[in-house]
Amino acid sequence: MVELHMEIPFKMIRDFAKGQPVFFAGGPVRDWLLGRYASDIDMVVPHGAVEVAHKLARQTGGGFVLLDQGEDVARVVIQGISFDLSGFRKNAKSIQEDLSFRDFTINAMAVPMDAVSGSIRVTEKGIVAPRKDCIKFLIDPFGGWHDLEKKAIRPVALENMREDPLRLLRAFRFRAVLGFFIQADLQEFIRSESRLITRSAPERINYELERLLETGLAGQSLREMFDLGLLRQILPELKEMEGVEQPGFHHLDVLGHCFEAVSCMDKLIMDPCTRFSNCKVFQEWLSKNPSRTPYLKWAAFMHDFGKPSQKDIRQDGRVTFYNHDRKGAEMAAEIASRLRWSRSSTSFVKRLVRMHMRPFHLLNDLRKGGPSKRALRKLLEEIGPDYPALFLLSMADSMAGCGPLKPQGLDDELSRLFDKVHEFYLKRLIPVKKAPPLLNGKDVMKLFSIRPGPLVGQALRAVEARRVEGFIKTREQAIAWLKAHFPDELSVS
Incomplete structure (x- = not known):
């Protein structure tokens, strides 16, 4: 198994953050607590995340992608591994306040980078960190760890759902990916506010649906989305x-x-x-x-x-x-x-x-x-x-x-x-x-003294069709068949 050691990128991020605390947050923390491999690394610094990402990309030769200048979010891809760096949301003063603006409690947890960075490994299966270390240093102001154990998808705050309605659909994506259940209050909110999803960009909606449909619970999840009214908003055709x-x-x-x-x-x-x-x-x-x-x-x-x-x-x-x-x-x-x-x-x-x-x-x-x-x-x-x-x-x-x-x-x-x-x-x-064709366009034009045109292509396709069916095997048979059927019987239907 090939392993990539990440101590150097983490040390660079620490240096470029200039003394600011750096945290792993969101999806990777959730996955590591579940004993799963993460597909990428989400990291948070109080501010200047785009600048940190720029410097990391230049120093490592990685690819830089500016995701949102206004929200201070950028991505660096190093040897196929994505590092998503973001500043505190809404000028939050602490990591706890930053987590309060996230979608679900299971995604509103963080771990200080320095606490676990030395034990993170990147393997062919993905990115992994020791679960016991994540538990020991876990920052969990909204009970995400408890909800992980219950397999519950619960919003940090219902107002966060209204702020970004795509999160209504994302709840079903996580339900399908993780096999969790959507908490009752959130279900009722989706039922009453499903129309909000129409405010989301079609590309973002399709991305969430793609991820949902990749899972083995696609059919069941689509049915649940319909029962709560969300799928009706996305696909009004279902009404008929x-x-x-x-x-x-x-x-x-x-x-x-x-x-x-x-x-x-x-x-x-x-x-x-x-x-x-x-x-x-x-x-x-x-x-x-x-x-x-x-x-x-x-x-x-x-x-x-x-x-x-x-x-x-x-x-x-x-x-x-x-x-x-x-x-x-x-x-x-x-x-x-x-x-x-x-x-x-x-x-x-x-x-x-x-x-x-x-x-x-x-x-x-x-x-x-x-x-x-x-x-x-x-x-x-x-x-x-x-x-x-x-x-x-x-x-x-x-x-x-x-x-x-x-x-x-x-x-x-x-x-x-x-x-x-x-x-x-x-x-x-x-x-x-x-196999090489038995005849080419020049052969057909010479055989029937015709100029380039649709009939030439029709003749070649007809010969190939009869060859696939086994009626023509040689060049001589192809010529004989064309002489017998040109131009009125060249259909390949």
Whole structure:
């Protein structure tokens, strides 16, 4: 295990603080008391934190980030470790007064730097300090240590929640990350003041939701946020989903099903082997795409958002939701824009929501000995290498539906279908994509005496599609196929 010794940066901070006391505070202290590794180091000096950070960055060659000049907050990154330095808040006269302006009691504790800095270690797992030393020198004016033991999330003061409404959402993030419960008075405050969250910047809201969705309690936490009214303020679309019944495959209304799908996704991400026989593929995809985890859960939550507007009752009384996948994808894009998602995350969720029914449609072919090579190719070319994510979504959808018309063994069928898709991807699609093309644009133009244009690209794509399906294997076969089908039969659909 690689270790980085931090005595030198701490000594520099002590020197640059010019005799002022320096404290570890907030998240690291909380995590060390819980016996956890901290991801970064939060430090407090009475004043001049930005100047201290500047000097630390120059002396160590670390990266400097000014977080808030007015609030005297800056970050220095040294060998991948973040040191967040801040001055006392609101011109506080003591560390106790500074802690009084924080969000929750479990984050309103501090330890003098000199008391534990010599025993802090940075390992591959994170930053750790001896718990016994933190307890011995703990500054805890609001009972945070007691609340840690009770696993309670309690505000330092309700007025602090009103001052920065994002803290209402942050309570649920800590609830999900730590597995704690939100204290009753805070729950009532959230219920009565949930509208305050609309004052927070969308980027900050999305950051908290991302952190929440990374945990294994995402589904349960979203449901609790909804019950207290907070999620309704962030996603007003949910109002239309509540009480929309969907008899047949489902036992819950649309909204309840969406919450349950996230909970099922929590379980699948934790252990895909519970549903998929070829589970190593999913484990590898998840390990390579950790930043996609929260957005995979967003897709699970949003996959049926389009149902209320698409609901119809046929003459025979059957309830249908035709094209709800397309409508849901449009809604996902609107929400993504509102929450300032990246283009990549927006595209990922939109594509999954739009395609979430495709595996279910292919199950009919599976039961008849399929799907066809053409169907497998079309699916994979549309979803690309994220096909494990699509099947995780479909499986979560299936697990969350337990209505009387749900076919027995549906989850097992999805697993078998995935095996076929994965085999086709490895044995047919990837080899063709990696191999040199049988024909190029010049070949097509010469063969049919045409100029550059859309027909050339269509011809090349059509040849590649037939090659993936196994109908074309050689250059001669490609030329013969094009002569027989050019230009009217070049569709790759």
